[in-house]
Amino acid sequence: MTESLSLDGIAARLADIVGASHLSSAPADVDAYGGLSPFAVVWPGSPSEVAAVLKACTDLGVAVGIAGGGAGVAHHWPLTAERPRVVLDTLRMSNILDVDETSLTVLAQTGIQVRHLEEALRRQGLTLGPYPAELQLATLGGLLAAPPAIAHSPQTGLFHDGCLGLSVAHADGSSVQTRVAPRRATGPDLARVYLGSRGGLGVITTATMRVYRVPELVQPIAFAFTGLEAAHAGARELCASGVLPARLRVLGEEQALSELGDAGAPVRAACLAVLSGPGALVHVQHRLLDAILGRAGGMELPQPVAYRWWERSRSPGVQPDATPPAGARVRHSRLGEALASVRELTRRRPLNLWLDELDLHGANLWLGSRRAGEGKRSLAALLLDAGLEPFRPAFSPLMEELRQKLDPRGTLVVMES
Amino acid sequence: MPQTQRYRPSPALGSELLAILPAERISQGSADRLIYSRDMWPKTLLSVRDNKPSVCPPDVVVWPESAEEIAAIVKLCRRDHVPLVPWGGGSGVCGGAMATSGGIVLDLKRMNRLLLASSDDGLATFQAGVIGQTLEDQLNRRGLTLGHFPASIYCSTLGGWLAARSAGQLSSKYGKIEDMVLALEAVLGDGRIVRCSSAEQPDLVPLIVGSEGTLAIITEATLRVHRLAAHRVFRAYEVPRVSAGCEGFRRALQRGLRPAVMRLYDETDSLLARASGQGRAAGGQRRLLAALGEELEARHGERIGDLKRLLLGAALSRAGMLSRLAERMLPRLSGGCLAIVGFEGEPSLCQAEVELFHAELLGVGARDLGEGPGLSWYQHRYAVSYKQSPLYAAGGFADTMEVAATWERLLPLYKSVREAISSLAMVLAHFSHAYPEGCSIYFTFAAAAEGRAKSDLLYDEIWRRGLQAVIKEGGTISHHHGVGASKAAYMAEEHGPALAVYRQLKAVMDPDGILNPGKMGL
Numbered sequence: 043m044t045e046s047l048s049l050d051g052i053a054a055r056l057a058d059i060v061g062a063s064h065l066s067s068a069p070a071d072v073d074a075y076g077g078l079s080p081f082a083v084v085w086p087g088s089p090s091e092v093a094a095v096l097k098a099c100t101d102l103g104v105a106v107g108i109a110g111g112g113a114g115v116a117h118h119w120p121l122t123a124e125r126p127r128v129v130l131d132t133l134r135m136s137n138i139l140d141v142d143e144t145s146l147t148v149l150a151q152t153g154i155q156v157r158h159l160e161e162a163l164r165r166q167g168l169t170l171g172p173y174p175a176e177l178q179l180a181t182l183g184g185l186l187a188a189p190p191a192i193a194h195s196p197q198t199g200l201f202h203d204g205c206l207g208l209s210v211a212h213a214d215g216s217s218v219q220t221r222v223a224p225r226r227a228t229g230p231d232l233a234r235v236y237l238g239s240r241g242g243l244g245v246i247t248t249a250t251m252r253v254y255r256v257p258e259l260v261q262p263i264a265f266a267f268t269g270l271e272a273a274h275a276g277a278r279e280l281c282a283s284g285v286l287p288a289r290l291r292v293l294g295e296e297q298a299l300s301e302l303g304d305a306g307a308p309v310r311a312a313c314l315a316v317l318s319g320p321g322a323l324v325h326v327q328h329r330l331l332d333a334i335l336g337r338a339g340g341m342e343l344p345q346p347v348a349y350r351w352w353e354r355s356r357s358p359g360v361q362p363d364a365t366p367p368a369g370a371r372v373r374h375s376r377l378g379e380a381l382a383s384v385r386e387l388t389r390r391r392p393l394n395l396w397l398d399e400l401d402l403h404g405a406n407l408w409l410g411s412r413r414a415g416e417g418k419r420s421l422a423a424l425l426l427d428a429g430l431e432p433f434r435p436a437f438s439p440l441m442e443e444l445r446q447k448l449d450p451r452g453t454l455v456v457m458e459s
Numbered sequence: 460m461p462q463t464q465r466y467r468p469s470p471a472l473g474s475e476l477l478a479i480l481p482a483e484r485i486s487q488g489s490a491d492r493l494i495y496s497r498d499m500w501p502k503t504l505l506s507v508r509d510n511k512p513s514v515c516p517p518d519v520v521v522w523p524e525s526a527e528e529i530a531a532i533v534k535l536c537r538r539d540h541v542p543l544v545p546w547g548g549g550s551g552v553c554g555g556a557m558a559t560s561g562g563i564v565l566d567l568k569r570m571n572r573l574l575l576a577s578s579d580d581g582l583a584t585f586q587a588g589v590i591g592q593t594l595e596d597q598l599n600r601r602g603l604t605l606g607h608f609p610a611s612i613y614c615s616t617l618g619g620w621l622a623a624r625s626a627g628q629l630s631s632k633y634g635k636i637e638d639m640v641l642a643l644e645a646v647l648g649d650g651r652i653v654r655c656s657s658a659e660q661p662d663l664v665p666l667i668v669g670s671e672g673t674l675a676i677i678t679e680a681t682l683r684v685h686r687l688a689a690h691r692v693f694r695a696y697e698v699p700r701v702s703a704g705c706e707g708f709r710r711a712l713q714r715g716l717r718p719a720v721m722r723l724y725d726e727t728d729s730l731l732a733r734a735s736g737q738g739r740a741a742g743g744q745r746r747l748l749a750a751l752g753e754e755l756e757a758r759h760g761e762r763i764g765d766l767k768r769l770l771l772g773a774a775l776s777r778a779g780m781l782s783r784l785a786e787r788m789l790p791r792l793s794g795g796c797l798a799i800v801g802f803e804g805e806p807s808l809c810q811a812e813v814e815l816f817h818a819e820l821l822g823v824g825a826r827d828l829g830e831g832p833g834l835s836w837y838q839h840r841y842a843v844s845y846k847q848s849p850l851y852a853a854g855g856f857a858d859t860m861e862v863a864a865t866w867e868r869l870l871p872l873y874k875s876v877r878e879a880i881s882s883l884a885m886v887l888a889h890f891s892h893a894y895p896e897g898c899s900i901y902f903t904f905a906a907a908a909e910g911r912a913k914s915d916l917l918y919d920e921i922w923r924r925g926l927q928a929v930i931k932e933g934g935t936i937s938h939h940h941g942v943g944a945s946k947a948a949y950m951a952e953e954h955g956p957a958l959a960v961y962r963q964l965k966a967v968m969d970p971d972g973i974l975n976p977g978k979m980g981l
Binding site for chain 1: 577579580581582623624625626635637641647653655658659660661662663665666667668669670671674683685686709713714715716804805807808810811812814815863864865866867868892894895896897898899933934935936937938939940941942946950953954955956957959960961963964966967968979
């Protein structure tokens with residue numbers, strides 16, 4: 043049964059749970075979460091407080107949007123009914139609870155910013171993995187609840203695949219914790235229900251992540267090609283060969299200029315790779331990479347060019363594009379055709395084009411623009427015109443049914459970005 | 460055997476199925492019902508030995524050829540609340556494919572086609588009923604491999620692998636089956652045919668994979684495939700103790716090395732391997748048999764078969780004593796633990812990894828045994844599990860318990876399980892399926908008791924003690940055999956409150972509870 047309370051009454055009930063100093067209805071605070079237009083923001087300090095807030099909101103008919111450190115509620119899916127809204131911000135839940143240096147895992151609360159988690163791990167000679175620097179500003183919870191397409195490394199896979207276990211609070215106040223094991227065969231992988239669920243099934247409150255030792259050697263390498271197709275063919279062969287770079291990107295001419303600057307020679311297309319691991323292994327991989335990319339028609343660029351790119355790309359502040367890029371997943375066998383379609387459509391409209399997140403099967407094709415007013419939506423429309431399917435979060439009907447089981451009153455707001 | 464309330468078949472069931480399938484793909488014959496009455500759960504062999512071979516006979520066996528036919532059968536079953544049990548190769552060892560409530564067994568082996576193979580995109584799509592070796596052969600002809608080589612590869616299917624989260628012998632390089640699946644087609648318990656892809660968020664694929672036919676019937680899967688390896692190399696080592704071997708494995712994996720094969724046999728298993736001579740390549744149960752009885756046969760020939768069985772039975776009935784004796788003798792008898800590693804792929808990468816791995820193992824006190832034991836293992840890698848009958852005929856039984864934990868918890872778990880069951884059974888173990896964050900332990904146990912009732916009690920007690928020890932130490936009760944009927948009672952302890960979410964999943968995907976009832980604690 044839904045209780046009926048005034049907004050002040052709701053705020054008082056929530057303040058009883060998190061403490062008055064951890065709830066605010068001040069415009070300066072709630073305006074930061076403008077997309078959802080909440081009347082209050084709460085900052086719970088523990089998984090049990092999260093569960094209690096969710097239960098109270100369900101009882102009171104209040105919708106809850108999840109945010110991590112002020113980010114995450116810019117866009118959301120339509121609410122099922124008009125009702126008061128609060129934002130639950132996990133900002134205070136930023137503790138590292140355990141680092142298991144034997145098993146190479148870290149257990150952390152999900153409000154922690156990835157940059158802070160990474161800094162703490164680095165002090166112990168560990169790292170979350172060779173993921174793009176852009177992820178550093180997100181929270182751990184944000185990356186797990188709404189994994190961005192760029193959270194990938196050919197060497198370590200998707201960032202959220204490194205999640206070995208998690209705790210979740212549901213809208214009814216119940217909580218579950220999945221058992222941490224390297225692999226198991228005791229039913230469906232429940233953790234995967236929540237990964238990518240955008241806060242719609244529950245709030246991920248803690249996560250156990252796989253971590254890695256800081257690599258003994260890191261070797262960035264840059265190759266120039268006469269065309270994007272040849273660079274892609276080289277990168278594809280690399281993925282199939284068993285050489286697994288920590289990072290691998292294929293850039294069109296404009297993007298190469300943007301990321302490499304003056305390479306000392308004209309670069310029509312580039313393939314950038316970062317090898318990492320034990321020195322002896324990296325040296326062998328480097329020789330193989332040279333041979334593979336050379337056979338594809340590539341020419342290695344001077345080492346300083348590669349190192350300069352690598353240093354720049356490791357800074358989370360670097361934003362090479364004026365507007366967020368739009369991307370689509372394309373299988374290798376269709377990439378040639380996709381590139382031709384995109385090129386045809388952009389002949390009179392110079393855009394930056396690159397391939398990333400390459401694996402055995404395909405790559406993400408990205409379009410970016412440095413022109414003012416070139417919005418992400420127009421880039422996405424261009425991908426659609428080229429016969430590609432831009433990334434778009436959507437629940438399958440089955441997942442929607444599960445959502446209704448776990449949250450029948452629709453308390454949890456599904457976040458879009 | 461765990462039997463839930465048995466379904467009473469409607470007299471019209473057979474004729475209604477005839478509206479969906481031709482008569483030759485429907486059977487209510489006693490021979491078929493007998494054959495499909497049990498899978499390879501070792502406990503069912505106790506029934507067979509007791510002259511009760513028809514353990515859980517289904518009422519009907521059907522052989523569909525398409526997802527649409529399966530959907531029509533599901534809808535029929537839903538209307539009349541008929542239990543429906545998917546069947547692949549029947550090679551499961553947990554009773555997961557047994558019709559414990561009767562009803563229909565749905566054998567998918569006629570759905571065995573390769574639908575697509577793309578070397579460019581590194582993927583292949585197969586129907587779920589294809590036998591493992593057939594799948595691999597078809598890929599090999601195209602210069603590809605799945606990289607999935609379970610010991611049951613000749614008698615298990617793709618659908619079975621996916622349903623129970625199977626692991627192959629090269630899992631350290633290629634992953635488990637759940638790491639290889641990119642997309643699925645499945646029929647839900649309400650008759651809907653769904654397609655899902657791992658590119659979607661949230662990802663439905665990991666919910667259907669591992670659900671052992673309780674949420675959906677997998678009909679088709681798209682898998683990650685690789686080029687056939689150009690080069691393969693093995694090395695073997697003798698390490699002083701299990702702990703040293705685990706340490707060497709862990710260090711190597713955490714440096715980023717990815718051997719295809721990693722196997723570490725504990726002191727008991729290694730000792731029996733040496734005693735049996737031929738046993739290094741074979742599985743734990745074969746080694747156990749060899750050590751306990753087959754030497755007699757080798758020395759005296761077939762004439763003393765009865766005597767051999769008597770001796771074997773006598774030895775197993777004192778398995779706990781034998782186990783304790785072995786524990787005390789091991790420090791004097793043991794030559795340490797056997798470790799086998801194998802690499803495959805591009806030759807220069809293999810060589811670099813071999814050298815790095817070698818250095819790691821020498822660092823924990825290992826002695827190089829060359830490539831012989833590894834090659835021998837590779838040649839006999841599927842020679843397991845087919846020779847249990849002498850042990851059962853001797854009045855004993857054997858089974859395997861494959862569990863997993865993070866490295867931090869692994870050795871305490873190993874010790875706890877051994878302590879928990881070694882007073883009841885002979886127990887040996889090997890460590891395989893290793894990952895940077897942990898490893899699986901494969902315990903093999905054998906024991907005997909007088910008569911069926913006592914054997915059942917002893918068998919259950921060994922499992923109870925073993926799995927309780929696993930849960931207490933923070934491990935998982937199954938790494939790759941699944942839950943089925945045999946571990947269903949432990950699901951609540953394994954998952955705690957999360958089991959309620961599984962039940963909600965069940966309510967969404969199989970609202971009438973007709974899919975494989977009585978399994979997985981659902």
